[in-house]
Amino acid sequence: MNSCSGRRPRIMASSLSLSHDTISDILSRLPVKSLTRFKSVSKNWAHLTSVPAFISAHLRRSSPEPSLLIRRYNTQSGWGFGIGLITNPTQNYRSQLLDIPLLESLLRFPKIVGSVDGLVCLDVSPCYASDFVLWNPGTKQFKRLPFPLITSTRSNPIWLVFVGFGFDSFNNDYKLVRIVSFRGNDVSPFLRVEVYSWREGVWKEIVESFNLAVLCGGQDGVVVDGCLNWAAIGLQRSADRIVISFDMGTEVFKTIPLPPVTRYGNMKVMSYMGLLAVAVYPLVFAANTNNMNRFEFWVLSDCEDGMKHWTNVVVMENFSKSLVPMGTWRDRELVIKHMGDRDRENHPSLLLFDPVDDGTKRLPVDCVDFCLQGYSYVESLVSVNGRSKDGSGA
Structure with missing residues (x-):
């Protein structure tokens, strides 16, 4: 037995x-x-x-x-800062406030540079985008990156800094790009560019090739098909708006012309269905009322002639207050902040708009009157420490 x-x-x-x-x-x-x-x-x-x-x-x-990562902040009152995660935005709405690493020791609330494959890049510097943290909210890992190579000096002070964070599929690497603009002796600024490699754990300076442009402030680089993209203004005859595009695999810049309509309002570069897109929306404090009630969304797609052309996908008109694009969720729904109507005492709201079926959903997010940033976010086990010599990535 x-x-x-x-x-x-x-x-x-x-x-x-x-x-x-x-x-x-x-x-x-x-x-x-x-x-x-x-x-x-x-x-x-x-x-x-x-x-x-x-x-x-x-x-x-x-x-x-993916979930929706929202950074909210109030630059006037100095309170109400937070980074929240909204899961299932279109179905069972659920949100949570995330614990930010190193928050108590920071001089200002961190800014989100980008969210890729579960890694969130934070700018924690008081100015000039000079101090960064890689953070995985899922595993709660975080890593403070080495300080950049390019710094401001008394004889050569920094004017503006533009950053972007994305995945380089060619080299299986996550890269942080920092474009530093210095005000030269002449009218045109000059630029220096450096890249931080997740694999190597170091910064390196690269030779840029687009000095004949001034990048537009207030927007970080947007990832589309392995490239980081920023809005810019050309310095040649027409001074048209353009997109500066950085290929993270080859580390080469190129410029992309934009449709003429971008001259007449605010513009935000975005990603949509794997394609480069641009939202054109009203100038909130514009003196004249022309184009005040018009929101346009353009997508750069392949056409029958084998060339890429801008196509007007969305036109919304006759709304009572401005629609301000925040980003895209699932690379399909537009995250839009609706400013509300003062006459009707409507408060600002956060919307998800699907250009495919014209569907709109209002998200019950508190404090939408604050400034906002919106990013797609997925949980992952990707380490903040980059790949070790054995290639484990742990």
Whole structure:
């Protein structure tokens, strides 16, 4: 009896054991919070969930269902700052306020530079975008990056700084790009550019090639098809608005002309369905009323002639107050801040607008009268520390 009873558990355990691939497949479907707990339970699972193949598989499963990362801030009162996460924005609305790393030691509330594959890049500097943190809210990892190479001096002070954060699929690297504009002796500014590599963990300066343009302030680089893009104004005859595009794989700049309508209002470069897009919206404090009630959304797409052309996808008119674009969620819905109507005492609201079916959903987000930034966010196990020499990425 004792002999038989001793064998049965071993036979059952053998018959119920799962293959390595099956276990990996099951674990890759779980949230980061659960996987983090499992690391302390099993050494085998801790190793499995740290290898690049598993991290990539988990990321692929997370990517189709991104959350909405919102940074809100009030520059006048100095209170009410926060970074919140909205899950299932179009279905079961749920939000949570995130704990920001190093917040108590910072001189100002951090600014979001970009959100890619679960990594959030924060600008924590008081000025000149000179101090950055890589942060994974899912794993709660964070890393303060080395200080940039390009600094301001008394003889050569910095005028403006533009930044962008994205993924370089060619080199399997996350890159932070910093464009520094100095005011020269003549009218035109001159620029210097440096790039931080997640893989290498260092900054390097590169030779830029677009001095005949001035980047527009207030907007960070937008990632589209492996390139970071900024709005700019050309310094040649027409001084038309253009897009400065930086290929993160080749680390080469190019300029992209914009449709003429961008001359007549505010403009925000965006990503839409994997394509470069631009929203044109009213100047809130414009002196004249021309074009005040018009919001346009243009997309740069391939046409039958084999060339890329701008197509007007959305035109909205006759609204009572300005629509201000914040970004895109799932690379499809536009996140728009509706300023409200003072005559009707309507408060500002945050909207999701789908250009495909013209569907609009109002998000019940508090304090929309504050300034806002909006980004798609997915949970991931991607490490803030870059790849180690063995390529583990853990």
